[in-house]
Amino acid sequence: MRIGYEAKRAFLNTTGLGNYSRGVIGMMASNYPENEYYLYTPKIKANKQFEFLSQITQVQTKTPKSDYFTALWRSRGVVFDLKHDGIELYHGLSHELPIGISDSGIKSVVTIHDLIFMRFPQYFGLVSRKIYAAKIKYACKHADRIIAVSEKTKADLVQLLKVHPEMIEVLYQGCDDSFRVKQSAAKVAEVRSKYKLPPNYILNVGTIEPRKNLLLLTKALLYLPKDTQLVVVGKKGKYFELVNKYVVEHRLTEQVLFLDSVAFADLPAIYQQAQLFVYPSRYEGFGIPILEALVSGVPAIGAKGSCLEEAGGPDSLYCDPDDETDLTEKIRLVLDNEDLRRKMISKGLEYSHRFEEPKLAAQMMNLYNKILHA
Numbered sequence: 001m002r003i004g005y006e007a008k009r010a011f012l013n014t015t016g017l018g019n020y021s022r023g024v025i026g027m028m029a030s031n032y033p034e035n036e037y038y039l040y041t042p043k044i045k046a047n048k049q050f051e052f053l054s055q056i057t058q059v060q061t062k063t064p065k066s067d068y069f070t071a072l073w074r075s076r077g078v079v080f081d082l083k084h085d086g087i088e089l090y091h092g093l094s095h096e097l098p099i100g101i102s103d104s105g106i107k108s109v110v111t112i113h114d115l116i117f118m119r120f121p122q123y124f125g126l127v128s129r130k131i132y133a134a135k136i137k138y139a140c141k142h143a144d145r146i147i148a149v150s151e152k153t154k155a156d157l158v159q160l161l162k163v164h165p166e167m168i169e170v171l172y173q174g175c176d177d178s179f180r181v182k183q184s185a186a187k188v189a190e191v192r193s194k195y196k197l198p199p200n201y202i203l204n205v206g207t208i209e210p211r212k213n214l215l216l217l218t219k220a221l222l223y224l225p226k227d228t229q230l231v232v233v234g235k236k237g238k239y240f241e242l243v244n245k246y247v248v249e250h251r252l253t254e255q256v257l258f259l260d261s262v263a264f265a266d267l268p269a270i271y272q273q274a275q276l277f278v279y280p281s282r283y284e285g286f287g288i289p290i291l292e293a294l295v296s297g298v299p300a301i302g303a304k305g306s307c308l309e310e311a312g313g314p315d316s317l318y319c320d321p322d323d324e325t326d327l328t329e330k331i332r333l334v335l336d337n338e339d340l341r342r343k344m345i346s347k348g349l350e351y352s353h354r355f356e357e358p359k360l361a362a363q364m365m366n367l368y369n370k371i372l373h374a
Helices: 008-012 016-031 048-055 070-084 126-142 151-161 185-195 214-221 239-249 264-272 288-295 308-312 324-336 338-355 357-372
Strands: 002-006 036-040 059-062 089-092 107-112 145-148 168-170 202-205 230-233 256-259 276-279 300-303 317-319
Touching: 002 016, 008 016, 008 048, 016 036, 016 048, 016 357, 036 070, 048 059, 089 357, 107 126, 107 357, 126 151, 145 151, 145 357, 151 168, 185 264, 202 214, 202 264, 202 288, 214 230, 214 239, 214 324, 230 264, 239 256, 264 288, 276 288, 276 324, 288 300, 288 308, 288 338, 300 308, 300 324, 308 317, 317 324, 324 338, 338 357
Parallel strands: 002 036, 002 089, 036 059, 089 107, 107 145, 145 168, 202 230, 202 276, 230 256, 276 300, 300 317
Antiparallel strands: none
């Protein structure tokens, strides 16, 4: 089978959508090496995190012949290359498909990660919302099948865009296998020293933006013992100023460590040294950081209201995203009860097995075959 992927974010994005794209390409190529995989990207940016893509023998990377009008190539012109390359199935990995794909004779599937721009429009500019809406509506209308990364995203597609539920397949995503590998004592010591990590800490990972709701966690910190430490790993947006103002005004600066330039290779060691992972995000498409915590052997607390219960499973804890008292009580519950903490770790690891790569790859290949033979 010749499979084509929209791979812009696989080569240009180091976080969520990029990780998903690389994860899908990597797991399909490694689990089904008999197929040929073509990656279509407007350009390639050098990054050690992406090097493995060019080292997979079954993978070919395709870029436009000209450096001009690359956006037009990606949104429309790429269809000619897909036909020339004999692509049988094209997978839009992040919300969009090229114009004309449904008239090309090439089967297609698109992954929709979330409709946050519709649920929380205040977090997006008007132009961005219009562009997102146009691309997603077009993709959903013209795709042979739609992948939702969670039941919550599927429900949003049905409710907000009136997509027929039978068109949607829920296929969960996994996280990088490096989080499952127990880090060596030497690596742990190196990372602890490099980032000046405290001996014990609560961990939060994610871009510091309003939707991620980090302020709730800092408010909870005020009611926890004074020796409670919080490590925050994430890019600082404008929302950081609000969070940091609260930290300074409430004399929490000695308890909070912000890290915004963490190497991906160091993340597993940072996770595995944490006492507890807290992710009070108001809304997610899936919530990969929760899964990263579970496979790292760290108990997790998420927020109610979106899909984090799907990522964290029945034995993680969940709080009201607007109630710091609720979050404080749940943090105390985990930190003060070692038996509960151990149970959450054990049950979390058990739950995480459903997101292992071979299982996810088999589900994806079953869908590909279903589309091709429909």
